Amino acid sequence: MLEKRDLLEQQTPLEQKKLIVSHAPFYHSGRRVTERSYHTMLAALPALLLGFYHYGMPAISVVCLSISTAIFWELAFNLVAKRTITIGDGNAALLGLLFAMLLPATTPWWAVITGTFIAVVVGKQIFGGIGSNAFNPVALAIAIMMVSYKELFDFDTALLNYDLEFATIYPLKAAKYFGTASLDSFNLVDLFLGRQLGGIGATFGLGLMLGGIYLMLRGFIRWEISLTFLAGVYLAAFVFNLFDPVRFAGPGIHLLTGYTLIGAFFLATEDSSSPVNIIPMLVYGAAGGIMVVLIRNIGAYVDGVVLAILVINLLSPLLDKIRPEALGKVM
């Protein structure tokens, strides 16, 4: 350092401007974490708006409470743990939004607050914050809430007081307990257009698909995961349906009901808990899809999406060991 200064002082008296010294690259793609969060929220909007239309003010209040408490928990944890304040990256808000989209519109306030606490603090921050979580925080929160307060996720009872212009029974539950004959009142177009019971933002197939396509094209989520997830659901449901069409619903029903689409586009694709190499992504997605149908058809739960996602999250680091050989690797 002394030597550098010698050369400087020798030749330049006082008018020397301070320049920033750094090493390449000086180019940047301009992509930021914040951008990813906000664009994912933007992509979730169409599905969310239909939820607001169907369920009105209660749905809006659940979503608002969920987003605001998620941000609050993140801020509180940042302060307690003396970490950098990270609420500006939009990730906490995104977690809050996705969590609310999976809830029925009548979820009580304490359940929303507990859920966002699990998602943000238990699911994300105690692992070390963004990028360090082994599980999708939203899936983890929903799973814990679903196991702890089973009745909250009984969509039939939760949404009992709503007078909607479509059949107010939860299709997956009907299929599980009463067989495929009970699904005659549903047609796939209605399901696709969101005319079914379910989470606030989880039922509008068209909206979720548009959001998902937007995210895939912009590169915010990986098509490898979403598409193989859907393919896994389709194939597994098809095989079950072929085996016993009276007991097991067809692939169309499985794709368009429950959390399948929101899971494929918004949950399974979460960065930190999903693999990054091509083959692992394909296996990860397909395994998730198959797992969904296994849980729904022969498992104990009505909808297996969040549980299936937790299982594939667990597989993710292992799957990512399937990697291409680095250039010039010396064995």
Added chain:
Amino acid sequence: MIKKAFLGLSTPQIEYAMLPAHLPETEKIPAPKSITLFHQRNDTHSISSTLGIGDPVKTGEKLSLYSDQNFYVISPVSGTISSLSPYTGDFGKSYIAITITPDGNQVFDDTFQQQIQNPTMELVSGYLAGAPGNPPVSMLADSDGSIKTIVIRGLDPDPLVATNQYIAQSRLKDLKKGIRILKEVTAVQDIIVITAGESVQGYGHIGAQVKGVRPTYPSALPHMVMKDVLGQVVPAGKTCENLGVCFFSAEAVVSIGRAFESGQIPTSKILTFIKKDGTPKIVETSIGTPIGNILEAFGETVNEYDRIILGGPMTGSAVYALEHPVKPDTDSIIVLDRDKAAYVSDYPCINCGECVRICPAQMQVHMLVRFLEANQYEAAADSYDLYSCIECGLCSYVCVSKIPIFQYIKLAKYELERAKTPEAADA
């Protein structure tokens, strides 16, 4: 500098700068008031030369400070030595900065000219190592015939830079002569000129094969040329030279050709100068000219916290003073406004995988960077292929957390190298 793509399904492409069909003239920089040359320094040897402040030097004179080392610089002007001072470059490289004040006359030194009738490897490595383009002649001289192929880069490896492209297209005669001299002194017959894919035509009979590469970064980096053009993968931790391939820039070959054509060691350096607003200029200036003079010639002003980048946007480095001289290998100078600079951050990796998808060496960058952030350099080299890195910088370019991945990799390699030499570690 932000280079953005709206769609993100495929990996972003960074195109190389392409010169127009009608080549512009070079813009000449007026002779500076002082010239600084970096003479390599060896800390374990003592300086044996009697060269001192006030000594006169001639244009083209070889200045050598050690009698037992083949280090030297060639004075591009006639004048007197006004200072000799130690200088530490990047990664601890040690130099002696020789500053010469020109006296306005051009008195030529003819030691080189007397020997050009009989070109030999000794002559080339004894005089031309510091010529524009930095011909790697001492490496060639020390290789004992292990070099079988010479690759001449007619395309600059970094985007925005068009120096060697310009030279390869405008100085064909000298290039041809340089190739002939190289064949004569090295006995290497396999010479390949690399150019952008579409401009393979137009080279005629220059005595070498002409091969095209894709005009997108990083296809002109040595490791990519080895893989795509020569079909050889450089094993991790080895260099292209280990495989018998030596890379020359087009300018280096042209310098050799010119030296033997004219009898004078060339000292004028061509470089791409990118102004703050992004306009590129092809500039011709003497080696050793302070960068400040070039900025002045184009009326560029530098503010606090701006950056002056030597080299391209993907592999160059920013310097701290406008007095920094143009070196024989300074192919470009970029003036970057502080508002346009891409800053790095200490945000954690979110595992999005962009780096893994863009890495031309198929490395697991997302895992590697976790080790590097924790200073686990050995583990990074053992488990996550640190030495496979071809140093293109694309990982840092795409990182959404703006982690300085490339800088971490450079640091890790440097630290591991330092740990190998105990003396350096003690210093």
